[in-house]
Amino acid sequence: MMKNDAVVEVHDLVVRRGRVLAVDALSFTTGRGEVTGLLGPSGCGKSTLMRALVGVQVVASGTVRVLGLPAGDRRLRHRVGYVTQAPSVYDDLTVSENLRFFARVLGVDRAEVRRCMAAVDLAAARDQVVGRLSGGQRSRVSLAVALLGSPDLLVLDEPTVGLDPVLRRDLWAMFHALAETGTAVIVSSHVMDEAERCDRLLLMRNGALLAEETPGALLESTRTGDVESAFLALVDGAREAA
């Protein structure tokens, strides 16, 4: 990968949350047009790492650069879309009121609101109050907000949890379609079977990176048949080495 294609460059990142070392000297790079899967068990530091990429996390040391700028830089605030695990939208507004509000904040037009609503298949629910929607629908509203203005980097924290398999497949297809237009997509999941849908994988455990490879290369190097077994093989390998 060429240097100027890097969208995210993380170098020796350390994050402490209270007394816990949430991210431990982590480094990696992702590029334009890639769907990167951040996989690991619940509590391994995925969300903290994603918060650092967006620039809302206080970091202890190391550097995080996004599109050549320090994470959280003022110039990045139009260019990074972020979806937190719990849907961050207003429960007492309708779907379209939520999107119109965030669209005004970002300075994008009504057509973009319609496009993003359609992209997450919520056009039919546009006039429903978000608080009355199902959990899956609410997280799609949150995802639609992140898509507003076609950001260059999308950071999605477990966006497919609890969704119907058909919708999950459609969303992954959308992530790849976005990647084809040059967007860098970083998706976290604790479900290992979602790994196969990514171009590249970051396997995380206890705040550290176990592996950074394509799904194919990972299975080959660990001589396993699926990502879950590969994960176990890596953990066992690390224990033996210790």
Add this chain to the structure above:
Amino acid sequence: MTPRITLAVAGRVLIQLRRDHRTVAMLLALPCLLLTLLWWMFDAGAGFSHLGPPLLALIPFVVMFLVTSVTTLRERSSGTLERLLSMPTGKGDLLAGYAMAFGLVAAVQSTLAVGLSLALLDLQVAGPGWLLVVVAVVDAVLGTALGLFVSAFARTEFQAVQFMPAFVIPQLLLCGLFVARDAMPRTLEVISGVLPLSYAVDAMTAVATTTGSGVGGVDGGVWSDLLVVLGFALAGLVLGAATLRRRTP
């Protein structure tokens, strides 16, 4: 700050409020009911004209303090604050947006309460009625500013509601309503002099009881009291801005 974003925030807060019919009904009807109760309590006597104006100052302050601290707390805990701050939203956009929305609500609320007091309850005021509304709106902005600031120290809605008696009742006791400020023990008189509600109540009382050669046909002291209240509100907004952090641990 960007005017587009400030207005978006104000508009959004108003839409949220509009959806909550019961809250809107209480915001608009409750002050009128309380004033009517006061009027009835004094059997339509002169006591009403004495205590009515301070109550007109107090209600928007208390109500907006509560509404703002709960709304901001919700914004923090739902993650929407974090999302907004990762977007091009300035802290000033959020604060000014909230102040505009709740200032507007207070204007409607106070117009109703002042209108009722003057037209039906026969409140005797020396100054113009519109100035009572102006003072009430400034008091509401003060309540919003302090509510915003205080909500940063509350982790739960229970705590946020408890800040009301903690911040408001001492100011209510010391504002000169129960004991004239210059008749209090010296220490309390000094403390009373640095509490914003004292100036809010003074301004309202002065509009109601005095006339003068100042703007609006009232004593110039009304405007200087109002400036002090506005100063406290601005200070509250600045302190509130300091509690909005883009990066959190």
